[in-house]
Amino acid sequence: MKMAWKEMMKYKTRYLILGSIIFLISFLTLIISGLANGLSFDNASLVKNMPEGTYYMESKAEEQYNFSEISDSQRETIENSHGDAVFMSIQMGELEDEDGQKHGITYVTATDNEFFPDVEKGELILDESIQEDGIEAGDELSTNLMDDSFTVRDFAKQEKFSHSAVAFIHPDDFMNMYQSEKYQLAFTEDEEEDIDEMSAFNQNQFLNTIPSYSAEMLSLNMIIAFLFVISGMLFAIFFYMINVQKLGTYGILKAVGVKTITLLRLMWVQMILITLISLVIAISLSQLITLVLPEEMPYQLALETSAIMAAGFFIIGFIGATLSGVQISKVEPMEAINQGGA
Known part of the structure; x- marks a missing residue:
């Protein structure tokens, strides 16, 4: 040396x-x-904040989560095999504030779980980044997808999807907005198993189904x-x-x-x-x-x-x-x- x-x-x-x-x-x-x-x-902080596990999506959706729809029989099969299964839906959308300004967001809803905050009907919890647009807790926000407005209850830290702020809403509000009673995805912390007409993904594989x-x-x-x-x-x-x-x-x-x-x-x-x-x-x-x-x-x-x-x-x-x-x-x-x- x-x-x-x-x-x-x-x-x-x-x-x-x-x-x-x-x-x-x-x-x-x-x-x-x-x-x-x-x-x-x-x-994709929404997904990265979740633990490692398995995501299930309808096979017919061809790895496009927004086209997936889990049937009642498929949901029953998953629930029987995985007691901790969480069913959720994700859709891009927008919100309009009291000044008429529109904000691009991602609506997320899910069955009871420990990963996402609980939200009551008519309320939403937004990612904190949207505060930069002047939105505060207690504001009334509307959407052209439903007649009633939302009340901002609180803000979540680092919850984004496809570079958009996430808006957590109640399942009833989501189903009313998108006229569907079916969830798009299922998540479990267990290892994957074969389920008829369902595709399974680990976290990295699911992230790669997001085009951006x-x-x-x-x-x-x-x-x-x-x-x-x-x-x-x-x-x-x-x-x-x-x-x-x-x-x-x-x-x-x-x-x-x-x-x-x-x-x-x-x-x-x-x-x-x-x-x-x-x-x-x-x-x-x-x-x-x-x-x-x-x-x-x-x-x-x-x-x-x-x-x-x-x-x-x-x-x-x-x-x-x-x-x-x-x-x-x-x-x-x-x-x-x-x-x-x-």
Whole structure:
């Protein structure tokens, strides 16, 4: 390690350039990951706030929850198998305030459960984000889906679906608005089982049935994957160029008995030091950036996520550096010496 550090200090500029590039790529990757996690939660916090379990949907709906309708016989089958089953419905809609301003929301209703707040007929509980539009508890809100108006009873924290604020309402009001007495979905904390004409999904699978969720996550995850690939290529190219310049030095070292594995270790130590310093700075800044980001920007980056991504960068860096190190194993002492030391 001492030898690796000495060489880095001797050639500060070349290693500073590599460290800066790794810092920028890792910082960008962490920021995009934070935005991806934030968008994911903003898109479907209603589902993410629920425990792991199984969602059931009518097979004929073809993975479109708003077209699903659970029959009485299917509901009875689920209730007999899962005593804790919760039946719920989700529909996009709108509410109009007393000033005539319309607000896009997602109506949610469910049978008695511990995950959603209890709501009385004629009342609703809204996600707290809608308070930014000036709506307060006690306000009267109307909808063109029914004649009676709703009274805002309270606000829930971080309950969104498809980037819309959730409005929890009583099942009777929901059935009256959408002219249906059937629930769309069933949820249980038990493992899935086969039920006739029903499709089962775990939480991640159900999230991917939300069109906006799957499209967003696919795009952002592809960007993150490409950044990892780019970082690996940079390691390989950088160390390849350094190794070309040092072939003569490697030849002399081999001639005096230094083993190839020792030279590879030297390169690995340099890779680890550069990556470690770059990642410490990148992770620190990615956590502190929340202090300057606007509150309305969805950004979530847990330290556990940062640690996992840091491990990914170390693995990619190791692979990239090792691939470039193939040259070291092929160096012939006399041939390299004749080319001159670096």
